[in-house]
Amino acid sequence: MGLREAPTDDILDSIGEGLFTVDVNFKINYFNRAAETITGYKREEVLGRLCKHIFQSNQCFDKCPIGRVLESGKNIYDMESTIRNKNGTVTPIKLNSSILKNEDDEPVGGVVSFRDISDLEILRNKFTDDNQFYGVIGHSKAMHEIFELIEEIADSDATVLIQGDSGTGKEMVANAIQMRSQRKKMPYIKVNCSVFTPQLLASELFGHVKGAFTGAIKDRAGRFEVADKGTLFLDEVAEMPTQMQLQLLRVLQEGTFERVGESKTRKVDVRVIAATNKNLKEEIEHKRFREDLYYRLNVIPIEIPPLKDRPEDIPHLIQYFIKKFALLYKKNIQDIDDQALDLLLNYSWPGNIRELENIIEYGFARTRDNNNVIQLDKLPPSIRKSSVNYRVSDRMLEKSDLTGSVSEQKVAIRQMLEKHRWNKTRVAKELGIGRSTLWRKIKQLDIEE
Amino acid sequence: MSEMLGNQYFLARKFVQAARELEKALLKRPASKKIRRKLIICHLQSGEMNRAIELFVPLIEENIDTIAKSDPMFDDCPCPEIIYDLEKQARIYQDLFSYNLKLGILWLYCDVDKSIHYFRMSEKSNPENTLIKKIISLLQEYQLKHEQVSR
Numbered sequence: 001m002g003l004r005e006a007p008t009d010d011i012l013d014s015i016g017e018g019l020f021t022v023d024v025n026f027k028i029n030y031f032n033r034a035a036e037t038i039t040g041y042k043r044e045e046v047l048g049r050l051c052k053h054i055f056q057s058n059q060c061f062d063k064c065p066i067g068r069v070l071e072s073g074k075n076i077y078d079m080e081s082t083i084r085n086k087n088g089t090v091t092p093i094k095l096n097s098s099i100l101k102n103e104d105d106e107p108v109g110g111v112v113s114f115r116d117i118s119d120l121e122i123l124r125n126k127f128t129d130d131n132q133f134y135g136v137i138g139h140s141k142a143m144h145e146i147f148e149l150i151e152e153i154a155d156s157d158a159t160v161l162i163q164g165d166s167g168t169g170k171e172m173v174a175n176a177i178q179m180r181s182q183r184k185k186m187p188y189i190k191v192n193c194s195v196f197t198p199q200l201l202a203s204e205l206f207g208h209v210k211g212a213f214t215g216a217i218k219d220r221a222g223r224f225e226v227a228d229k230g231t232l233f234l235d236e237v238a239e240m241p242t243q244m245q246l247q248l249l250r251v252l253q254e255g256t257f258e259r260v261g262e263s264k265t266r267k268v269d270v271r272v273i274a275a276t277n278k279n280l281k282e283e284i285e286h287k288r289f290r291e292d293l294y295y296r297l298n299v300i301p302i303e304i305p306p307l308k309d310r311p312e313d314i315p316h317l318i319q320y321f322i323k324k325f326a327l328l329y330k331k332n333i334q335d336i337d338d339q340a341l342d343l344l345l346n347y348s349w350p351g352n353i354r355e356l357e358n359i360i361e362y363g364f365a366r367t368r369d370n371n372n373v374i375q376l377d378k379l380p381p382s383i384r385k386s387s388v389n390y391r392v393s394d395r396m397l398e399k400s401d402l403t404g405s406v407s408e409q410k411v412a413i414r415q416m417l418e419k420h421r422w423n424k425t426r427v428a429k430e431l432g433i434g435r436s437t438l439w440r441k442i443k444q445l446d447i448e449e
Numbered sequence: 450m451s452e453m454l455g456n457q458y459f460l461a462r463k464f465v466q467a468a469r470e471l472e473k474a475l476l477k478r479p480a481s482k483k484i485r486r487k488l489i490i491c492h493l494q495s496g497e498m499n500r501a502i503e504l505f506v507p508l509i510e511e512n513i514d515t516i517a518k519s520d521p522m523f524d525d526c527p528c529p530e531i532i533y534d535l536e537k538q539a540r541i542y543q544d545l546f547s548y549n550l551k552l553g554i555l556w557l558y559c560d561v562d563k564s565i566h567y568f569r570m571s572e573k574s575n576p577e578n579t580l581i582k583k584i585i586s587l588l589q590e591y592q593l594k595h596e597q598v599s600r
Binding site: 024053062 | 454461462483522523525
């Protein structure tokens, strides 16, 4: 059957998100299959009933998502809430909400899509420890300095520019800044500037009026309006066309803009966090990025070091991802073996944390449930090949030298400890250092037996 | 936004806001029984007794079932809880006429006999009030018709 002929119900039943619609009286008139799965209610049990009687959320009274859209005229995205399932358990959800209107632009119903975030909640609770800062994992000095900076700027509304290679976790740092800020309860909107054509990016950021361009069939608020009083995260800001950079500069300076195709000036109060993996100074030299915008964005600069420069974070990240995938894949894998760890500690990580996550997921997929440790041969072949070219530790051991990089030192000491079956006195003697110096090194480098 | 937003406020028991929005909706759809049925409760709860009566009388003249046949669960009618609170507070009400009148109107959403009882009580406080006499007469006529049908 072609898409055009497919009944709407079939399409909506095929999506993974729960979805229901209500009429003008807030009585449910559509309930898809995923909604049945999440809530435990059958469609026929809920149709014609008031949504507040089904979902029994505290927010039904104070913050009904459809009511909020009706009041503000702005759709809701990713609002966290809870619902009570048929069996009485409370499920945390994230929801989107919007209004259905008739030809006269009058509301005739509402639509709410939602997804169960129980697993995410478990993960959040499970991984809240000293090595985490609002979801960002970092044990290294460099990351702790970033965490301190985020604490220091918690009361500020100043623009932040996050720079770092791909996969270093720029968005996670932006999330932490938002969660720690005074605007944490206000809208938090994210836009990736690289995925839109220049015209669509303008419309996405500033909105448009009906007829502004082909396909603009009705007025639409842009992300700046939606984020009013909140925070806007502009990812890959260096990809923004130069003309648009000028418009962004104006919003940052004056808080004003116009929707595409409209002359009316609108004013918003939005805190901007921008991120890029490009060297903006080079972009300025090549006239691809406006210098004035750079200085406006770069009020609080944050540079996230690449993973290869903070190997002490690697074991913590590995543990985090192992716990995460153990929950998601429901496997009893708890660790990675020493050889595999050594290999990962010495890898150059061009793809940074994202690459590490992918590698652990690969190892998870290949490790059988009866083996609770990811072994070296379960890591991707490309990573294993790299180990052939990386035998710094041998060289270091020969020299009994502890002056290499952190990762080199870590590998060298670990191998020496294994060689002497963790007898620290013998290791210290062979290295020609005191036992307490060795102990300090082990602690400092976070080497565990 | 008015009717749907008014309905939302009504569900959230924000009667002042609901009255404001539903009045706007009524301007567009003056014949809507659903809107008027909710507005009566909103005005009673906001202390706008005169406006509540102004809506109540024509509505029962048109069709008492609009109010009497409401389902507290299906329609999320707040009357049972409002009545429960009101009857508990009987002793603190100085103006018995208004108190009984309010209960008479609210009880009609739940029980016709009780409604007539309270309208009669308010009539005792104000025997010359023709509007109350008219309401009682309409309700008694309705009750009689229903008794005949059930026989």
